[in-house]
Amino acid sequence: MALFSKLFAKIRSGSTSSSDWAEIELALIAADLGAKNAAEIIEIAKKVKSDEIDTAISAALQNWLSDGNRELISSSDRPTTVMIVGVNGTGKTTSTAKLVAYLKRQNQSVLLAAADTFRAAAVEQLQTWGDRLNVAVVTGPSNGDPASVAFDAATKAKADGINYLIIDTAGRLHTKSGLMDELTKVKRVVEKVLPIDEVLLVVDATTGQNGIVQAKIFMESVAITGLILTKMDGSAKGGIALAIERETGVPIKFIGTGEAAEDLQVFEAEPYLNGLFH
Amino acid sequence: MFESLSAKFQGAFASLRSKGRIKSGDIEEIAAEIRAALLDSDVAVAVVDTFIAQLTERTNAVIEDLNKSTNPANAVFEIVNSLLIEILGGSARRIRLAKKPPTVILLTGLQGAGKTSLAGKLAKYLKDQGNTPLLIASDLQRPNAVTQLQVVGESIGVPVFAPEPGNGVGDPVKVAKNGLAFAQDKLHNIVIVDTAGRLGVDTELLKQAKLIKDAVEPDETLYVVDAMVGQDAVRTAQAFLEGVGFDAVVLTKLDGDARGGAALSITQVTGKPIMFAATGEKVTDFDLFHPDRMASRILGLGDIQTLAEQAKGAFDGDTAAKLESKFASGEDFTLEDFLAQLEAMKKMGSMTKLLGMLPGANSGAMKKQLEQFDEGELVKTQSIVQSMTPLERNDPKVLNGSRRARIAQGSGRQVSDVNSLVERFTQAQKVMKQMRSGKGGPQMPPGMPNFPQAPAAVRPANKKKSRSGNPAKRALES
Numbered sequence: 001m002a003l004f005s006k007l008f009a010k011i012r013s014g015s016t017s018s019s020d021w022a023e024i025e026l027a028l029i030a031a032d033l034g035a036k037n038a039a040e041i042i043e044i045a046k047k048v049k050s051d052e053i054d055t056a057i058s059a060a061l062q063n064w065l066s067d068g069n070r071e072l073i074s075s076s077d078r079p080t081t082v083m084i085v086g087v088n089g090t091g092k093t094t095s096t097a098k099l100v101a102y103l104k105r106q107n108q109s110v111l112l113a114a115a116d117t118f119r120a121a122a123v124e125q126l127q128t129w130g131d132r133l134n135v136a137v138v139t140g141p142s143n144g145d146p147a148s149v150a151f152d153a154a155t156k157a158k159a160d161g162i163n164y165l166i167i168d169t170a171g172r173l174h175t176k177s178g179l180m181d182e183l184t185k186v187k188r189v190v191e192k193v194l195p196i197d198e199v200l201l202v203v204d205a206t207t208g209q210n211g212i213v214q215a216k217i218f219m220e221s222v223a224i225t226g227l228i229l230t231k232m233d234g235s236a237k238g239g240i241a242l243a244i245e246r247e248t249g250v251p252i253k254f255i256g257t258g259e260a261a262e263d264l265q266v267f268e269a270e271p272y273l274n275g276l277f278h
Numbered sequence: 279m280f281e282s283l284s285a286k287f288q289g290a291f292a293s294l295r296s297k298g299r300i301k302s303g304d305i306e307e308i309a310a311e312i313r314a315a316l317l318d319s320d321v322a323v324a325v326v327d328t329f330i331a332q333l334t335e336r337t338n339a340v341i342e343d344l345n346k347s348t349n350p351a352n353a354v355f356e357i358v359n360s361l362l363i364e365i366l367g368g369s370a371r372r373i374r375l376a377k378k379p380p381t382v383i384l385l386t387g388l389q390g391a392g393k394t395s396l397a398g399k400l401a402k403y404l405k406d407q408g409n410t411p412l413l414i415a416s417d418l419q420r421p422n423a424v425t426q427l428q429v430v431g432e433s434i435g436v437p438v439f440a441p442e443p444g445n446g447v448g449d450p451v452k453v454a455k456n457g458l459a460f461a462q463d464k465l466h467n468i469v470i471v472d473t474a475g476r477l478g479v480d481t482e483l484l485k486q487a488k489l490i491k492d493a494v495e496p497d498e499t500l501y502v503v504d505a506m507v508g509q510d511a512v513r514t515a516q517a518f519l520e521g522v523g524f525d526a527v528v529l530t531k532l533d534g535d536a537r538g539g540a541a542l543s544i545t546q547v548t549g550k551p552i553m554f555a556a557t558g559e560k561v562t563d564f565d566l567f568h569p570d571r572m573a574s575r576i577l578g579l580g581d582i583q584t585l586a587e588q589a590k591g592a593f594d595g596d597t598a599a600k601l602e603s604k605f606a607s608g609e610d611f612t613l614e615d616f617l618a619q620l621e622a623m624k625k626m627g628s629m630t631k632l633l634g635m636l637p638g639a640n641s642g643a644m645k646k647q648l649e650q651f652d653e654g655e656l657v658k659t660q661s662i663v664q665s666m667t668p669l670e671r672n673d674p675k676v677l678n679g680s681r682r683a684r685i686a687q688g689s690g691r692q693v694s695d696v697n698s699l700v701e702r703f704t705q706a707q708k709v710m711k712q713m714r715s716g717k718g719g720p721q722m723p724p725g726m727p728n729f730p731q732a733p734a735a736v737r738p739a740n741k742k743k744s745r746s747g748n749p750a751k752r753a754l755e756s
Contacts, residue, residue, distance in 0.1 A: 032509050032510070087506070088531060089390030089392055093421075120426045120430050122422075124422040125426070173531065173534040174535075175533070204507075207506055207507065208540075210506045210537050211508075231390070233477060234388070234477035235479050240508060259419070
């Protein structure tokens with residue numbers, strides 16, 4: 001962003017005033033990195049020579065990225081099982097569909113499990129995607145047991161020798177412990193048939209600092225292995241994902257950038273970090 | 279809600295209260311603490327700056343008088359309270375009904391903000407007030423949004439105008455327009471138009487929303503926003519304000535641990551009030567937004583007003599009157615009365631939510647208790663009482679061993695559960711008697727005149743004396 005390049009230019013010229021620092025700090029906060037992280041960055045930047053400040057800041061941000069594996073796991077001898085979890089309205093079902101399209105492009109066979117039996121018409125929403133992408137969807141009764149839908153799907157995926165099983169779950173606020181237990185149960189029940197390889201937490205790029213607690217609690221309940229950061233085509237910078245990576249070590253694996261099935265990108269650090277300041 | 283912000287505010291004031299006199303340095307200190315708390319709670323940077331500037335200005339203006347008062351910290355507290363109320367929009371704003379029906383309400387917002395769920399909640403809320411709302415399915419974008427609205431409509435008994443299947447098929451503007459004509463024809467006095475979610479940067483879709491708006495000329499355009507949103511809240515709200523325009527804001531997902539950023543920023547930046555807040559997954563988890571009550575909650579004062587209103591709504595007049603006269607005439611409080619209370623309490627909604635409205639609910643010990651609260655315990659207690667005969671309910675003294683065994687079997691509980699319920703109940707009866715004779719005992723919170731004895735709502739967080747994992751029972755201990 002102009003603000004940043006302007007500030008960096010000022011900093012490089014060696015004339016950094018305290019209001020410039022405040023401005024940088026606020027820009028970092030505005031990207032949802034969190035007040036504490038922003039203050040830390042400023043501390044780091046203040047310690048180096050003025051012509052090294054931008055490199056120091058970007059190195060610090062780089063450093064916060066997780067060194068976890070960012071590739072989608074694939075298992076060769078059995079269906080790879082991916083569970084999609086998250087709070088309400090982050091875009092789980094849409095991300096599920098995008099992931100299917102992504103895997104289909106790599107000639108993988110996919111089976112979907114519609115384990116969101118709670119939200120009205122969520123099953124139909126996934127079914128519509130399944131039809132569009134030509135992928136079978138295992139469904140159960142509305143308000144039925146999501147674990148049993150997931151179990152049936154896992155059994156079918158195994159029997160049919162499918163490459164990937166993707167389980168879409170109902171959105172739940174991490175503060176509802178009953179619903180979090182339900183999610184743990186879905187995972188436990190599926191694991192009777194197939195090990196779960198990936199649990200992807202879908203995080204809305206507009207999420208504020210509350211995202212960290214979300215990630216931590218989902219981590220405790222279902223041991224998330226990666227993040228899908230959605231709605232990155234809006235005006236939000238998605239800095240919360242970096243804050244989550246730093247806090248939990250869980251890597252961002254994909255970025256959602258639109259409403260079409262192909263609007264899913266494999267995470268790349270550089271454009272993401274640059275984007276925080278644009 | 280807003281626990282983390284609330285905890286920080288309370289911490290800041292605790293340290294201020296420990297000081298006798300307040301110097302201007304103390305004000306700077308608390309201002310810095312509040313600033314950090316607000317920034318950490320996703321409140322927009324510009325809003326935080328205004329807040330702090332006003333706080334410092336107002337406090338410094340009265341600093342001399344402050345120190346003459348007996349409790350200077352409380353005076354600062356009052357200033358913060360009034361600032362919070364202002365920032366949240368001042369007073370509650372109700373829906374403006376059109377002079378000539380139908381009143382048209384248009385919902386807009388980002389994807390995933392919760393528009394469709396909100397449409398259902400709003401329709402239910404308006405229907406319960408005697409209106410005849412019609413839902414119009416103009417979200418033809420998201421796969422099966424139309425079906426979702428139909429399912430929601432059916433569950434609350436509100437008709438849905440959905441001529442187009444959606445999933446990208448159909449013209450949302452035409453649907454909205456025809457829906458309005460349909461409503462006029464069928465004499466619905468309110469229509470609620472659900473539209474597709476769109477990003478603030480997507481000018482094309484914003485234009486489409488504007489077209490719908492121009493076509494139906496809504497009396498109220500509501501901007502629906504997820505309470506958990508971060509610093510982007512302001513940018514997106516402004517984009518919607520400029521691109522589509524709206525009259526008021528609806529906050530959703532307030533039942534999570536949102537930090538309050540959107541709530542505290544949007545009104546200030548857009549000048550539009552927050553009208554409603556949705557606080558749960560049930561269609562009834564929805565109410566008017568009261569800035570003063572929210573400020574109370576943030577400052578740890580609880581929300582007794584809402585609690586009292588819900589209590590009033592849940593206890594029908596008869597039950598309350600009966601209990602009151604019983605209490606006054608000196609009759610014994612029986613298990614039958616207790617059961618009536620349990621049922622009324624269940625009608626009031628989730629216990630955790632109710633208890634969260636009590637002062638101090640966000641403080642450490644109480645918060646922990648709330649988190650561990652098992653809603654199921656209420657049902658279990660209820661089942662034990664329901665397994666008793668009327669004689670047993672009215673005179674628990676007759677409960678001998680064989681009766682207790684039967685009750686345990688009937689309710690699927692252990693005899694020990696029955697025993698402890700009866701024991702606590704007997705104790706509670708004693709306390710009631712003491713209260714009647716004015717010897718003290720548990721006091722009702724202020725502002726709840728018509729609220730009969732509802733021990734579970736008042737006492738379960740009393741940690742010192744709790745012996746049971748069952749809050750309803752624990753409440754009866756004294």
